[in-house]
Amino acid sequence: MSSKIRHPNLFLTNVFFAVGLGLMSAYGQSWPTYHGGADLQGSVDATIPDKPERIWSYNTSGSIESTPVSDGERIFVSPGKGRIVAVSLKSEKVWEKTFVSTNDAGDETPFRFDGPFLCHKGLLLAGTSRGILLALDAATGDEKWRLDIDGILLGSPNVIDEKHVVVLDQSEGSLLCIDIETGKTAWSTEGVERCDGSPGVGSGYAVFGSCLAALHVYNATDGKHVRNIEIGGDGQIAGGVAIAGNQAFFGARDGRLISANLVEGTIVWSSEESIDQTFSTPAVGKETIVYTSDDGFVYAVDRSIGRTRWKYDTEGYPTSPVIVGDKVVLTADGSLILLKLADGALLSKQSISDEATSPAIVNGLVVVGADDGTISAWGTPVVSKEQEAGSE
Numbered sequence: 433m434s435s436k437i438r439h440p441n442l443f444l445t446n447v448f449f450a451v452g453l454g455l456m457s458a459y460g461q462s463w464p465t466y467h468g469g470a471d472l473q474g475s476v477d478a479t480i481p482d483k484p485e486r487i488w489s490y491n492t493s494g495s496i497e498s499t500p501v502s503d504g505e506r507i508f509v510s511p512g513k514g515r516i517v518a519v520s521l522k523s524e525k526v527w528e529k530t531f532v533s534t535n536d537a538g539d540e541t542p543f544r545f546d547g548p549f550l551c552h553k554g555l556l557l558a559g560t561s562r563g564i565l566l567a568l569d570a571a572t573g574d575e576k577w578r579l580d581i582d583g584i585l586l587g588s589p590n591v592i593d594e595k596h597v598v599v600l601d602q603s604e605g606s607l608l609c610i611d612i613e614t615g616k617t618a619w620s621t622e623g624v625e626r627c628d629g630s631p632g633v634g635s636g637y638a639v640f641g642s643c644l645a646a647l648h649v650y651n652a653t654d655g656k657h658v659r660n661i662e663i664g665g666d667g668q669i670a671g672g673v674a675i676a677g678n679q680a681f682f683g684a685r686d687g688r689l690i691s692a693n694l695v696e697g698t699i700v701w702s703s704e705e706s707i708d709q710t711f712s713t714p715a716v717g718k719e720t721i722v723y724t725s726d727d728g729f730v731y732a733v734d735r736s737i738g739r740t741r742w743k744y745d746t747e748g749y750p751t752s753p754v755i756v757g758d759k760v761v762l763t764a765d766g767s768l769i770l771l772k773l774a775d776g777a778l779l780s781k782q783s784i785s786d787e788a789t790s791p792a793i794v795n796g797l798v799v800v801g802a803d804d805g806t807i808s809a810w811g812t813p814v815v816s817k818e819q820e821a822g823s824e
Contacts, residue, residue: 462504463792466548467713470591471634472674474715475755476793483780484810488523496801502794503551503570509801514542527573548588559585577615587630592652600631605642619655634675641669659697672713683710689723701738712752722760724750742776751790763788
């Protein structure tokens with residue numbers, strides 16, 4: 433779900449970039465959470481080249497550790513030290529602000545934004561390691577409200593409905609539903625155990641995993657507990673939970689990728705290919721689930737039965753993958769990697785920096801943050817009429 437960054441500089445290639453490459457997912461041309469929509473499926477219908485070109489790069493002077501998010505007009509990242517930066521889809525800075533906490537003596541300490549952001553209804557919602565949820569005007573960065581949950585916010589906020597979002601207190605493992613107009617808590621749940629991942633929301637459920645080696649299922653409307661689904665073994669869950677229909681897909685500490693039926697409360701299948709922990713968020717395709725593990729591999733399994741279709745060795749530490757049309761997009765050790773969804777064949781591998789975040793897909797562009805301070809956008813360059821005339 434993340435990565436790292438250093439010194440300010442704006443770089444633009446001498447080309448214009450293509451937008452509107454046919455994104456037809458539920459999130460359209462935006463990327464509101466770190467893994468697409470509220471269901472965290474990380475899958476979008478779009479066309480990108482086998483080897484995308486770097487269209488532009490903007491340096492924020494810092495270290496970007498969480499996946500960029502976008503409302504379709506702006507891209508948002510935190511380069512550290514309490515800073516949040518918003519840039520346009522043409523790499524122009526829209527705003528940059530620093531957010532701090534102030535103690536009784538008047539001393540200011542910059543916030544740490546360790547978790548991913550959320551874009552929703554004109555707001556950017558950002559959680560801090562001190563348990564403060566900030567609601568900012570996405571267009572200006574102006575603070576609308578802040579809420580102290582008296583806990584730790586590590587995972588991503590997520591959307592419950594048009595008026596409400598949900599956050600997960602890492603330390604207690606409790607869900608809090610927040611009214612986005614007032615910043616007041618609408619409902620909260622009892623804590624279950626430490627939770628390091630992000631909740632998925634879909635099919636009327638809010639779902640997350642915990643260090644209890646269990647999946648916790650709640651009614652997304654009122655927060656009532658529906659059930660726990662025991663995973664067993666060394667099955668602690670520290671990644672995001674993707675939801676598709678009545679099924680949830682998630683990884684576990686012992687390397688398993690698991691599918692669970694949320695209605696019946698049963699395990700549908702378990703893929704045990706990985707030999708190391710699987711804490712990434714899987715990408716859910718129509719027939720294929722793609723996930724990564726700390727063993728360095730990208731795995732693709734049959735969505736209905738969990739049988740392995742292929743695997744690819746990144747020889748590094750891969751981030752959460754995204755399915756883009758007929759391709760799989762991810763980063764590993766600072767390289768942007770594209771694979772064929774059908775068979776896992778390598779299409780391209782291009783270096784970005786020492787470390788890079790998992791990708792966001794924004795308006796047909798692959799957008800990543802990196803530890804050298806850059807946000808970079810990759811896609812298909814379009815030659816301008818002036819360039820065409822000059823080449824004749």
